[in-house]
Amino acid sequence: MAKEFETVIGLEVHAELKTESKIFCSCSTAFGSEPNTQVCPFCAGFPGALPVLNEKVLELAIRTGIALNCEIPEYCKFDRKNYFYPDLPAAYQISQFDQPICKNGYLEIDVDGKEKRIRINRAHMEEDAGKLVHQGDITTTPFSLVDLNRCGIGLLEIVSEPDMRSAREARAYLEKLRSILLFAGVSDCKMQEGSLRCDANVSVRPTGQKELGTRSEIKNLNSFRALERAIEYEARRHIEAIEDGEELVQETRTWDEEKQLTRSMRSKEEAHDYRYFPDPDLPPLKISREWIEEIRSQMPELPDAARERLVETYGLPHYDAAILTTTPDYLEYFDRVIRLYPDAKLVSNWMMGELNKYLNQTNREISDCLIKAENLAEMLQLIDAGTISGKMAKSVFEEMFNSGKTAPEVVREKGLVQISDEKALSDIIESIINDNPKVVEDYCNGKGKAFGFLVGQVMKATRGQANPAVVNKLLKEKLD
Amino acid sequence: MDLYKFTIHELQDKLQAGEISSEDIVKSLFSRIADMEDKVQAFITLCEAAALKSARGIDGEGQYGGIKGIPYGLKDLFCTRGIKTTCASRMLENFVPSYESTASCRLNEKGGILLGKLNLDEFAMGSSTEQSAFFPSRNPWDWERVPGGSSGGSAAAVAAGEIPYALASDTGGSIRQPASYCGIVGLKPTYGRVSRWGVAAFASSLDQVGILSRDVRDCALILEIIAGKDPLDSTSADIEVPNYSAFLDGEVKGMRIAYPREYFRQGVAESTRAAVMKALHKFEELGAIVEEVSLPHSEYALPAYYIVAPAEASTNLARFDGVRYGLRDSEADNVADMFSSSRAQGFGPEVKRRIMLGTYALSSGYYDAYYLKALKVRRLIAQDFEKVFRDFDLIVSPTTPTTAFKLGEQIDDTLTLYLNDALTVPVNMAGLPGISIPCGLDNDALPVGMQLISWAFDEATLFKAAYAFEQNTDYHRLTPVSGGGING
Numbered sequence: 001m002a003k004e005f006e007t008v009i010g011l012e013v014h015a016e017l018k019t020e021s022k023i024f025c026s027c028s029t030a031f032g033s034e035p036n037t038q039v040c041p042f043c044a045g046f047p048g049a050l051p052v053l054n055e056k057v058l059e060l061a062i063r064t065g066i067a068l069n070c071e072i073p074e075y076c077k078f079d080r081k082n083y084f085y086p087d088l089p090a091a092y093q094i095s096q097f098d099q100p101i102c103k104n105g106y107l108e109i110d111v112d113g114k115e116k117r118i119r120i121n122r123a124h125m126e127e128d129a130g131k132l133v134h135q136g137d138i139t140t141t142p143f144s145l146v147d148l149n150r151c152g153i154g155l156l157e158i159v160s161e162p163d164m165r166s167a168r169e170a171r172a173y174l175e176k177l178r179s180i181l182l183f184a185g186v187s188d189c190k191m192q193e194g195s196l197r198c199d200a201n202v203s204v205r206p207t208g209q210k211e212l213g214t215r216s217e218i219k220n221l222n223s224f225r226a227l228e229r230a231i232e233y234e235a236r237r238h239i240e241a242i243e244d245g246e247e248l249v250q251e252t253r254t255w256d257e258e259k260q261l262t263r264s265m266r267s268k269e270e271a272h273d274y275r276y277f278p279d280p281d282l283p284p285l286k287i288s289r290e291w292i293e294e295i296r297s298q299m300p301e302l303p304d305a306a307r308e309r310l311v312e313t314y315g316l317p318h319y320d321a322a323i324l325t326t327t328p329d330y331l332e333y334f335d336r337v338i339r340l341y342p343d344a345k346l347v348s349n350w351m352m353g354e355l356n357k358y359l360n361q362t363n364r365e366i367s368d369c370l371i372k373a374e375n376l377a378e379m380l381q382l383i384d385a386g387t388i389s390g391k392m393a394k395s396v397f398e399e400m401f402n403s404g405k406t407a408p409e410v411v412r413e414k415g416l417v418q419i420s421d422e423k424a425l426s427d428i429i430e431s432i433i434n435d436n437p438k439v440v441e442d443y444c445n446g447k448g449k450a451f452g453f454l455v456g457q458v459m460k461a462t463r464g465q466a467n468p469a470v471v472n473k474l475l476k477e478k479l480d
Numbered sequence: 481m482d483l484y485k486f487t488i489h490e491l492q493d494k495l496q497a498g499e500i501s502s503e504d505i506v507k508s509l510f511s512r513i514a515d516m517e518d519k520v521q522a523f524i525t526l527c528e529a530a531a532l533k534s535a536r537g538i539d540g541e542g543q544y545g546g547i548k549g550i551p552y553g554l555k556d557l558f559c560t561r562g563i564k565t566t567c568a569s570r571m572l573e574n575f576v577p578s579y580e581s582t583a584s585c586r587l588n589e590k591g592g593i594l595l596g597k598l599n600l601d602e603f604a605m606g607s608s609t610e611q612s613a614f615f616p617s618r619n620p621w622d623w624e625r626v627p628g629g630s631s632g633g634s635a636a637a638v639a640a641g642e643i644p645y646a647l648a649s650d651t652g653g654s655i656r657q658p659a660s661y662c663g664i665v666g667l668k669p670t671y672g673r674v675s676r677w678g679v680a681a682f683a684s685s686l687d688q689v690g691i692l693s694r695d696v697r698d699c700a701l702i703l704e705i706i707a708g709k710d711p712l713d714s715t716s717a718d719i720e721v722p723n724y725s726a727f728l729d730g731e732v733k734g735m736r737i738a739y740p741r742e743y744f745r746q747g748v749a750e751s752t753r754a755a756v757m758k759a760l761h762k763f764e765e766l767g768a769i770v771e772e773v774s775l776p777h778s779e780y781a782l783p784a785y786y787i788v789a790p791a792e793a794s795t796n797l798a799r800f801d802g803v804r805y806g807l808r809d810s811e812a813d814n815v816a817d818m819f820s821s822s823r824a825q826g827f828g829p830e831v832k833r834r835i836m837l838g839t840y841a842l843s844s845g846y847y848d849a850y851y852l853k854a855l856k857v858r859r860l861i862a863q864d865f866e867k868v869f870r871d872f873d874l875i876v877s878p879t880t881p882t883t884a885f886k887l888g889e890q891i892d893d894t895l896t897l898y899l900n901d902a903l904t905v906p907v908n909m910a911g912l913p914g915i916s917i918p919c920g921l922d923n924d925a926l927p928v929g930m931q932l933i934s935w936a937f938d939e940a941t942l943f944k945a946a947y948a949f950e951q952n953t954d955y956h957r958l959t960p961v962s963g964g965g966i967n968g
């Protein structure tokens with residue numbers, strides 16, 4: 001009989017900290033500039049140039065620690081992680097080895113309505129490396145170009161405990177972490193731009209076994225989907241190997257998005273000896289308790305608190321509240337609509353339904369959405385006023401989303417005003433009845449469907465603008 | 481006029497009295513350099529045109545004072561904007577920085593005029609300048625002998641009258657040892673007293689920018705200018721810089737001076753020992769209280785230093801990889817080969833030795849046994865000093881166990897060469913300030929240096945005592961420059 005296996009997952013997440021300047025020099029962190037226009041003697045690794053810690057990085061790291069329920073020790077220090085690579089100018093990365101800024105935290109995830117606490121081992125500050133630009137393919141290019149614009153941007157590496165047991169849990173963790181980082185205002189968390197990067201440590205073991213199995217570290221996970229797929233693939237690969245009696249080796253693997261599989265990069269034996277040691281250019285940091293409390297007192301609302309607020313204040317289901325608190329922009333949108341249009345469940349439905357649909361289709365963030373919160377509220381009011389029907393509203397919404405016009409503008413331009421005038425509708429209904437004697441007969445013989453057909457014909461004749469309630473009423477009067 | 485004979489303060493007096501111009505000084509020094517450089521070989525780069533231009537500019541303003549209008553030299557480890565900075569290495573033979581070290585910048589802002597960049601042991605690793613990738617410098621007291629190192633070019637140039645003073649760096653004795661060998665004043669300030677920004681790093685926790693000058697007054701004047709917090713160097717101390725010149729009153733009455741017995745023992749030449757003991761008697765005569773003390777962990781300083789310094793150097797020098805600047809082997813087939821072959825060609829044997837030592841000491845499995853243990857030793861050494869300074873104002877010792885050795889004499893004997901630093905290294909390990917001043921001649925008529933050590937950030941006491949000694953002796957006048965020496 002086949003054994004049952006359990007997948008064990010831990011994630012290492014790199015979040016780029018949202019600062020104007022780099023972690024150890026005053027170069028700009030702006031994204032997408034011309035190569036090597038944001039460099040100085042320090043971040044390009046020139047002799048004699050020295051690091052000076054950007055206080056803002058420290059503040060954001062502390063803020064993250066608070067948001068992730070971490071301890072923030074009184075002292076922390078920076079270490080050098082030594083290795084040669086063309087995108088690492090000093091041939092060492094300034095990082096934190098044994099005394100990180102944050103330790104022993106956690107966050108809560110929710111999968112299928114089940115809450116679970118995922119522990120966070122540590123979060124430490126470090127500098128990003130530059131990037132290599134190749135002519136065509138890396139295997140055939142005659143040379144590499146080095147762009148150091150990104151080199152020296154402050155990162156926070158957040159390392160979880162191996163507390164996740166499925167790809168879905170891993171995804172939920174990463175989503176929750178992203179929400180928290182966004183709410184805490186510490187990172188933009190844009191996976192496509194690389195400001196949020198994730199590596200996964202995956203192993204499997206027979207259910208019930210205590211010791212962890214041999215693990216793989218998977219790199220190059222550039223989306224939530226890639227994370228899930230890679231973990232599923234890797235767990236399957238491990239289980240098959242174990243069942244076939246093959247020996248697994250501890251190794252680093254990379255996710256091949258195109259082929260949807262993981263490939264070996266290097267084994268443990270080939271792993272670098274980073275020769276960590278305390279960076280003598282940066283004195284150890286003493287983090288004052290007063291400063292931590294000051295930062296704590298200025299913390300913005302975090303996702304869990306926001307979710308509770310939505311449930312308690314508006315009586316929204318947990319599911320809705322969780323989705324509305326995915327990002328601070330999303331929540332802010334909701335909060336603004338609700339101020340003008342207080343039916344929370346209806347607003348939530350529109351946001352989770354139509355709004356999300358179009359955002360996903362167009363790959364847009366809510367912050368770039370052409371329908372502003374006020375415009376959505378206004379549209380909902382038009383439905384209540386009977387100006388447009390709920391059905392019409394969907395096409396109005398689509399037009400608003402694409403053009404950025406307000407609901408009244410769309411209604412006016414398309415002549416979409418709902419016809420509730422009984423006199424006008426009466427004439428149309430009369431002619432429909434006259435044109436369909438067979439159906440009228442069916443109706444009189446008790447066929448319910450026939451009534452629906454007639455309503456449909458009226459709607460069609462009015463291009464959907466007839467007020468369905470009025471049509472129902474008039475039709476009934478005339479037929480009965 | 482032989483302006484090369486004068487100190488900064490003497491030259492400044494003449495400038496302010498209108499006897500000479502800055503241009504006169506620069507021209508006089510370049511003519512001295514032309515006469516001497518064949519033998520001294522102190523300079524890697526000369527900046528004659530720029531120096532003359534600066535001098536004329538200053539003369540045009542007609543305002544003098546401090547160091548304004550007076551030339552200086554820089555150990556070629558200080559980055560200078562638009563001027564080649566080689567670190568005496570093939571690796572950086574053609575490297576021209578786009579930035580200026582904070583220390584030289586502060587001199588320039590006060591009207592200092594850079595004459596040129598001075599020879600050293602490659603990346604400051606050595607005790608004789610024989611490790612320079614270009615040529616060795618020579619001791620003006622005896623051309624057969626080394627000027628010491630690593631700041632040998634700087635010390636030789638000051639002693640030979642090519643420049644009145646130079647800025648250099650001291651990691652384990654690199655200023656004090658050559659000052660001692662060349663019979664001049666050499667100061668290594670407290671760690672953190674002077675910014676290290678723009679000075680190519682050897683061992684960051686030990687490196688400190690300091691001064692080579694002909695007398696104590698000049699040294700105090702320069703430290704006042706270059707010391708102080710630099711926002712670009714996180715290890716520079718935010719501690720007020722005293723007016724050091726105000727401490728030059730010639731008084732040591734009641735000063736408590738200790739001499740550690742360990743510093744007068746094995747390996748210390750008899751004539752050196754005698755000269756320093758004589759100096760201690762002088763201090764007593766002047767009213768100081770002199771007592772013997774013990775610094776029991778002294779003997780472990782050198783071995784610990786040869787773990788810590790190479791460990792830091794191994795990572796500091798890893799940036800020289802041929803990617804962005806410096807020597808690159810462009811024949812290499814791939815990037816890994818390019819790294820190793822550029823470094824193999826760019827670095828000399830001593831630099832390679834230390835990189836390998838340091839890499840080994842930091843390697844996984846050896847870190848605790850070597851690096852961590854060395855840090856513990858370092859703490860013990862600092863505690864030794866701390867105890868003594870509870871009861872004393874000053875520690876006095878020889879600067880080096882012997883006087884200058886001959887070129888080639890120790891080049892193949894690395895361990896003996898390392899022993900040159902035995903008495904200076906503990907001061908760096910403890911982060912304290914130390915000054916070397918001349919205190920006599922040995923039997924070969926070579927200068928003997930005396931090292932004065934004070935508590936952290938108490939350079940004022942060093943200057944006070946050194947100045948009092950200088951005022952009451954003539955050793956600092958016994959230089960080749962003044963004509964009293966051998967090659968004047």
Ligand SMILES: [Zn+2]
Nearest residue numbers: 025027040043
């Ligand atoms: Zn920079």
